[in-house]
Amino acid sequence: MSVPHAKLPGWAEYGLIPLVNLAVAFLISGLVVLIVGESPLEAAYHMINGAFGRGEYIGFTLYYTTTFIFTGLAVAVAFHCGLFNIGGEGQAYIGGIGVALACLSFDHTLPWYLVFPIAILGAAFFGALWALIPGWLLARRGSHIVITTIMFNFIAASLMNYLLNKVFKPLGSMSLETRTFDAGGQLPKLDWLMSIFGLSVGTAPFNISFLLALLAAFGVWVLIWRTRLGYEMRTMGHSPAAARYAGIKEAKIIVITMMISGGLAGMMALNPIMGEQFRMQLDFVQGAGFVGIAVALMGRSHPAGIIPAALLFGMLYQGGAEISFEMPSISRDMIVIIQGLVILFAGALEHMFRPAITRLVLGLSPKTRNVAATKGA
Amino acid sequence: MSELAIELQGIDKSFGLVHANRNINLKVRKGTIHGIIGENGAGKSTLMSILYGFYQADHGDILVDGRKADIRDPNAAIAAGIGMVHQHFMLVENFTVLENIMLGAEESQILNAGITKARAELKRLEKEYALEVDPDAVIEELPVGIQQRVEILKALYRRADILILDEPTGVLTPAEADHLFRILEQLKAEGKTVLLITHKLREIMAITDEVSVMRRGEMVATRTTKETSVEELAELMVGRRVLLRVEKGEAKPADVKLSVKNLTVRDSRGVTMVDDVSFDIRAGEIVGIAGVAGNGQSELLEAISGIRRAKSGTVLLNGKPIDVTGHADPAELRKRGLAHVPEDRHHVGLVLKFEESENAILGYHDDPKYRKGMLLDIDAIRADAEEKIAAYDIRPPNPRLKTANFSGGNQQKIVLAREMERDPDVLVIGQPTRGVDVGAIEFIHRRIIEMRDQGKAVLLVSVELDEIRALSDRILVMFAGRVVGERTPDASEGELGLLMAGVEGRKEAAE
Numbered sequence: 106m107s108v109p110h111a112k113l114p115g116w117a118e119y120g121l122i123p124l125v126n127l128a129v130a131f132l133i134s135g136l137v138v139l140i141v142g143e144s145p146l147e148a149a150y151h152m153i154n155g156a157f158g159r160g161e162y163i164g165f166t167l168y169y170t171t172t173f174i175f176t177g178l179a180v181a182v183a184f185h186c187g188l189f190n191i192g193g194e195g196q197a198y199i200g201g202i203g204v205a206l207a208c209l210s211f212d213h214t215l216p217w218y219l220v221f222p223i224a225i226l227g228a229a230f231f232g233a234l235w236a237l238i239p240g241w242l243l244a245r246r247g248s249h250i251v252i253t254t255i256m257f258n259f260i261a262a263s264l265m266n267y268l269l270n271k272v273f274k275p276l277g278s279m280s281l282e283t284r285t286f287d288a289g290g291q292l293p294k295l296d297w298l299m300s301i302f303g304l305s306v307g308t309a310p311f312n313i314s315f316l317l318a319l320l321a322a323f324g325v326w327v328l329i330w331r332t333r334l335g336y337e338m339r340t341m342g343h344s345p346a347a348a349r350y351a352g353i354k355e356a357k358i359i360v361i362t363m364m365i366s367g368g369l370a371g372m373m374a375l376n377p378i379m380g381e382q383f384r385m386q387l388d389f390v391q392g393a394g395f396v397g398i399a400v401a402l403m404g405r406s407h408p409a410g411i412i413p414a415a416l417l418f419g420m421l422y423q424g425g426a427e428i429s430f431e432m433p434s435i436s437r438d439m440i441v442i443i444q445g446l447v448i449l450f451a452g453a454l455e456h457m458f459r460p461a462i463t464r465l466v467l468g469l470s471p472k473t474r475n476v477a478a479t480k481g482a
Numbered sequence: 483m484s485e486l487a488i489e490l491q492g493i494d495k496s497f498g499l500v501h502a503n504r505n506i507n508l509k510v511r512k513g514t515i516h517g518i519i520g521e522n523g524a525g526k527s528t529l530m531s532i533l534y535g536f537y538q539a540d541h542g543d544i545l546v547d548g549r550k551a552d553i554r555d556p557n558a559a560i561a562a563g564i565g566m567v568h569q570h571f572m573l574v575e576n577f578t579v580l581e582n583i584m585l586g587a588e589e590s591q592i593l594n595a596g597i598t599k600a601r602a603e604l605k606r607l608e609k610e611y612a613l614e615v616d617p618d619a620v621i622e623e624l625p626v627g628i629q630q631r632v633e634i635l636k637a638l639y640r641r642a643d644i645l646i647l648d649e650p651t652g653v654l655t656p657a658e659a660d661h662l663f664r665i666l667e668q669l670k671a672e673g674k675t676v677l678l679i680t681h682k683l684r685e686i687m688a689i690t691d692e693v694s695v696m697r698r699g700e701m702v703a704t705r706t707t708k709e710t711s712v713e714e715l716a717e718l719m720v721g722r723r724v725l726l727r728v729e730k731g732e733a734k735p736a737d738v739k740l741s742v743k744n745l746t747v748r749d750s751r752g753v754t755m756v757d758d759v760s761f762d763i764r765a766g767e768i769v770g771i772a773g774v775a776g777n778g779q780s781e782l783l784e785a786i787s788g789i790r791r792a793k794s795g796t797v798l799l800n801g802k803p804i805d806v807t808g809h810a811d812p813a814e815l816r817k818r819g820l821a822h823v824p825e826d827r828h829h830v831g832l833v834l835k836f837e838e839s840e841n842a843i844l845g846y847h848d849d850p851k852y853r854k855g856m857l858l859d860i861d862a863i864r865a866d867a868e869e870k871i872a873a874y875d876i877r878p879p880n881p882r883l884k885t886a887n888f889s890g891g892n893q894q895k896i897v898l899a900r901e902m903e904r905d906p907d908v909l910v911i912g913q914p915t916r917g918v919d920v921g922a923i924e925f926i927h928r929r930i931i932e933m934r935d936q937g938k939a940v941l942l943v944s945v946e947l948d949e950i951r952a953l954s955d956r957i958l959v960m961f962a963g964r965v966v967g968e969r970t971p972d973a974s975e976g977e978l979g980l981l982m983a984g985v986e987g988r989k990e991a992a993e
Binding site: 309327331332334336339340343344346347349350351352353 | 631789811812813814815816822824826831833835840845846848851856858860
């Protein structure tokens with residue numbers, strides 16, 4: 106007989122457990138700060154204040170959030186199909202080619218609202234292309250997707266190094282980046298959105314691709330739970346044998362899923378390239394592809410979970426930068442430790458506190474007790 | 483010394499909201515064979531897992547030999563003299579018999595001394611209980627019946643006085659099962675106590691001294707086997723009167739609907755699993771395939787339904803070929819009128835994490851009636867699921883409930899409803915009632931016969947010989963990938979058993 110899993114009410118499953126995990130991660134982070142000889146409370150203050158204290162800080166937090174929503178969705182889509190796409194980093198990096206090409210070609214001639222759709226298509230196309238190859242290798246040759254996508258991150262890094270050096274860099278320039286785009290290659294900031302709340306975005310690069318990220322999140326929800334393709338993807342993710350039985354074309358679904366996943370990762374490139382720097386620089390992804398894995402894990406691969414998880418990591422990025430600025434003995438590496446702890450507890454050790462919480466929740470609430478009694482009868 | 487080998491007092495166990503065992507009291511007398519019977523999900527396995535230390539009871543005491551025992555893990559159970567033979571053997575496939583028996587009881591880092599000792603001890607045990615096994619044979623090369631013997635030896639080697647067997651005959655031929663029962667009798671004669679968990683009433687009647695019946699987590703009755711009957715036990719198990727015999731009229735076979743010719747299937751290692759099999763099935767008849775699990779029935783079903791590629795041979799569906807050696811597409815076969823109830827509903831026939839309504843369209847999900855523009859029409863899908871739930875009395879009647887939360891019988895009804903309601907020409911069914919409770923078995927059997935009477939061609943594969951005999955109009959027996967004989971359903975069990983065991987049996991031989 107199978108062991109029946111205890112079922113928790115939704116608020117505990119999706120609220121309490123993640124909160125407890127987070128709290129433990131922050132508690133241990135506090136200990137680390139203490140060991141370094143600084144005050145954890147002060148660090149916490151700088152973290153929160155740095156992330157949400159002013160309109161400008163919020164703007165930065167949401168800027169990072171935008172990036173993580175894209176990469177988180179990318180991992181989640183693949184995950185629903187049972188594929189662990191570790192290659193978001195490389196796919197986002199290559200996606201940058203599409204954005205750069207669109208901007209470099211049209212920034213003089215077209216307004217941003219016409220360049221933007223072209224750049225979206227370009228980013229998605231190149232990201233999808235980079236994910237297509239590992240997907241195809243899996244579908245055709247059975248190559249393990251984790252291995253191939255990791256390797257493709259390295260290939261992407263080398264390729265971009267080459268392209269920036271030999272193709273994109275303007276003549277005479279010393280730095281590995283494209284030229285700066287004209288107005289057509291610059292996305293407008295979301296000043297109006299911030300001013301609704303009486304805040305000013307200041308210098309923060311909080312731009313319109315945030316809205317695109319939210320739209321993408323909704324699109325992913327529709328795709329996964331409301332389309333035939335999503336149904337087939339989920340069937341494969343839960344049970345490849347059932348998918349075969351149902352006549353679902355495995356190879357086709359793998360390739361399509363990887364392309365959607367890669368496309369979403371690629372769209373991340375819009376945010377830094379068109380939204381902040383107005384040029385494509387070396388290593389503009391800065392690990393966002395990997396953070397996407399943590400975001401997807403924390404958000405349980407559901408768009409409604411991914412958005413808050415991305416916000417959390419946006420806060421860690423922005424608030425963390427602020428800590429290292431305000432408290433010189435805490436270096437940026439410390440922030441990486443804190444992020445690592447969050448990933449560890451919210452992702453890898455997700456179930457550590459589950460048995461205790463289950464006992465507590467089911468033991469305390471008399472209503473669930475009654476349910477237990479009638480169900481067992 | 484106590485009269486009782488085991489006494490359970492007020493054992494209670496919940497898994498979250500599921501109350502798996504409720505205030506269980508049980509007395510097992512020493513030197514007896516005690517049966518525990520109940521439907522799937524009645525809590526038998528949970529109870530035995532508590533006794534063997536896999537789970538801890540929430541309340542209640544376990545007394546072994548009259549003393550309270552604290553069984554917190556399997557090691558404690560072994561120390562208390564309890565051994566267990568699991569339904570799925572816990573053997574290391576590429577180790578020898580001797581190595582498996584020693585595993586976990588090596589006694590020192592250097593194996594040599596232990597091996598000598600174990601070999602001597604094994605000899606003694608073999609003699610004492612008539613359990614012949616070659617100690618140097620590698621497990622994966624032994625037939626399942628012998629593997630099971632190794633499991634028993636393993637328990638005896640650890641000085642078990644009380645032996646728990648969980649559904650021991652599921653994988654055995656009738657002859658192997660008989661042999662097992664002789665071994666159990668021998669163990670009893672040597673003063674051991676045997677706890678036999680099963681859902682097969684016949685076994686209980688054949689071998690036990692006493693029998694306890696579980697239903698929905700409770701121990702509802704204990705009877706002396708001699709003083710009870712199959713009918714009474716079935717009623718106790720289900721909680722109502724059950725019809726054990728299926729009633730069916732004469733078959734009226736018409737045109738050939740499914741024709742299999744010289745079909746050969748190999749598995750991924752290249753081993754021939756189905757070897758040159760040919761047969762026809764006509765509209766309005768049920769052809770049953772009998773055989774011990776693992777003799778090619780599964781591969782045969784998979785090849786016909788397009789899931790597994792065949793090496794050679796042809797299959798005609800309604801007179802038109804299925805591309806079994808190439809890219810047969812299960813989705814296309816469904817459209818051509820072939821419905822398939824797979825053997826393994828947990829991994830193949832259903833996605834347990836889906837809600838019921840999502841499983842009710844699995845394989846038929848590209849039907850336009852489930853679509854609205856580019857999206858799935860969730861309302862139509864749920865309405866469709868509700869109709870099937872009503873028609874097949876699936877409980878609880880909630881299309882949004884996660885499939886894993888339905889009982890085995892209701893899960894099977896979800897699959898059957900999906901496959902039968904499409905009015906197929908050919909219905910291919912594997913293990914229709916495996917892990918299904920007695921009440922649902924009756925329903926499923928009636929449905930299968932209804933399908934036949936509506937003029938469908940039914941191919942039935944089951945390891946339950948009783949089921950094959952009760953439902954089939956013709957019986958094919960498979961052994962080692964070949965069809966070794968065809969019989970009518972009134973062939974004796976002994977005759978079929980010999981065929982299943984690979985002995986080219988005749989009636990005389992069976993008597």
